[in-house]
Amino acid sequence: MRVYFDYNATTPLAPEATEAVVRATQDVFGNASSVHHFGQQAKAALDGARSAVAALIHGDPSEIVFTAGGTESDNFAIRGAAEALEPSGRKHLVASAIEHEAVLNTLRALARRGWRTTLVPVDASGIVAADRLNEIITDDTALVSVMHANNEIGTVQPIAELAAIAHAHGALMHTDAVQSAGKIPVDVRSLGVDLLSLSAHKFNGPKGAGALWLKRGVRMLPILTGGKHERNRRAGTENVPAIAGLGVAAQLAAEKLEREGARVATLRDRLEEGILRAVSGTVVNGARTPRVPNTTNISFDRVEAESLLIALDLEGVAVSTGSACSSGTLEPSHVLKAMGLAAHRTQNSLRFSLGLYSTEEEVDFVIGVLPRLVEKLRSLTRKPEPRPA
Numbered sequence: 001m002r003v004y005f006d007y008n009a010t011t012p013l014a015p016e017a018t019e020a021v022v023r024a025t026q027d028v029f030g031n032a033s034s035v036h037h038f039g040q041q042a043k044a045a046l047d048g049a050r051s052a053v054a055a056l057i058h059g060d061p062s063e064i065v066f067t068a069g070g071t072e073s074d075n076f077a078i079r080g081a082a083e084a085l086e087p088s089g090r091k092h093l094v095a096s097a098i099e100h101e102a103v104l105n106t107l108r109a110l111a112r113r114g115w116r117t118t119l120v121p122v123d124a125s126g127i128v129a130a131d132r133l134n135e136i137i138t139d140d141t142a143l144v145s146v147m148h149a150n151n152e153i154g155t156v157q158p159i160a161e162l163a164a165i166a167h168a169h170g171a172l173m174h175t176d177a178v179q180s181a182g183k184i185p186v187d188v189r190s191l192g193v194d195l196l197s198l199s200a201h202k203f204n205g206p207k208g209a210g211a212l213w214l215k216r217g218v219r220m221l222p223i224l225t226g227g228k229h230e231r232n233r234r235a236g237t238e239n240v241p242a243i244a245g246l247g248v249a250a251q252l253a254a255e256k257l258e259r260e261g262a263r264v265a266t267l268r269d270r271l272e273e274g275i276l277r278a279v280s281g282t283v284v285n286g287a288r289t290p291r292v293p294n295t296t297n298i299s300f301d302r303v304e305a306e307s308l309l310i311a312l313d314l315e316g317v318a319v320s321t322g323s324a325c326s327s328g329t330l331e332p333s334h335v336l337k338a339m340g341l342a343a344h345r346t347q348n349s350l351r352f353s354l355g356l357y358s359t360e361e362e363v364d365f366v367i368g369v370l371p372r373l374v375e376k377l378r379s380l381t382r383k384p385e386p387r388p389a
């Protein structure tokens with residue numbers, strides 16, 4: 001049996017999205033900027049996808065800018081807003097301490113160019129406290145960036161409350177919704193944000209396609225300069241097949257949102273409760289609620305996460321230690337560290353993330369194999385009993 005419980009790293013393409021990618025690759029080769037029939041065909045494919053993505057997040061199609069994924073959307077949001085606001089003298093950027101590297105490393109890069117940057121801490125359950133943002137923000141702050149859902153522990157942040165604080169100080173509010181779009185309802189108006197990032201491959205669309213929702217009227221400078229694509233907001237000939245796949249994936253996600261969310265939450269809870277019951281010395285990291293329905297992050301006492309990950313892989317089970325980008329290294333998770341967890345708990349945690357094709361049989365299989373693997377790893381590291389004198 002092969003079990004894929006790493007949906008937060010990436011998801012398999014939905015057959016309908018594959019079909020859209022293949023059809024557009026074969027039949028829609030025109031350049032969407034061309035005025036002739038072939039160009040208009042490509043533009044129609046983009047327009048369809050733009051409407052589907054806008055519908056998923058309750059935005060207007062004119063506010064959607066297609067990008068090459070979540071990383072580019074985050075870069076565009078932060079760099080584009082920072083550059084646009086620089087002449088106004090606002091040279092301070094704020095993000096939460098548990099952001100994805102796409103945000104954290106962009107802030108670090110801007111800090112090297114003279115921007116003042118501050119990370120808002122989170123509490124022990126991985127939630128950003130509004131009063132901490134209130135202490136940090138100033139009238140020089142250009143942008144506040146706080147992710148909607150965390151990729152490692154799944155906690156959902158109080159974005160509307162944080163956005164109100166940002167706006168009270170004249171700052172823009174960005175949210176990285178890469179791990180929430182397609183999993184829970186996302187409504188840009190009720191979140192009260194100015195900028196929102198999403199990525200197709202996290203909700204059964206193709207890799208290398210994403211979008212930045214840019215509230216009408218917000219002034220941004222493009223980070224890719226060139227032609228007049230995407231209404232002068234993102235230069236470069238659009239990747240029509242990938243964007244067509246993104247559109248179909250967005251439509252599917254919107255249609256299934258409620259039903260799938262409830263189904264996956266039931267599976268995740270079954271997995272979580274099953275593991276906690278079957279394996280001693282286990283604890284869930286992060287608030288149990290509010291949380292996206294597909295994610296659980298569990299620490300296993302006296303087990304090195306990498307070893308357990310490999311042992312599970314040998315049994316056919318794919319999971320992850322913290323964020324995918326840092327797997328392969330023994331770096332403790334920056335998210336668990338920011339929550340103030342003890343060092344051993346930041347290094348012995350596994351992330352199980354479920355999705356569209358996850359089943360009860362898979363959940364029960366994982367609960368079945370884990371106790372033996374954990375016991376074996378623990379016995380290898382157990383200190384021998386002292387010999388009787």
Ligand SMILES: Cc1ncc(COP(=O)(O)O)c(C=O)c1O
Binds near residue numbers: 210
């Ligand atoms: C929260 C978050 N933001 C951004 C990204 C980057 O998205 P992409 O892989 O589309 O560049 C990821 C990917 O893991 C993510 O989880």
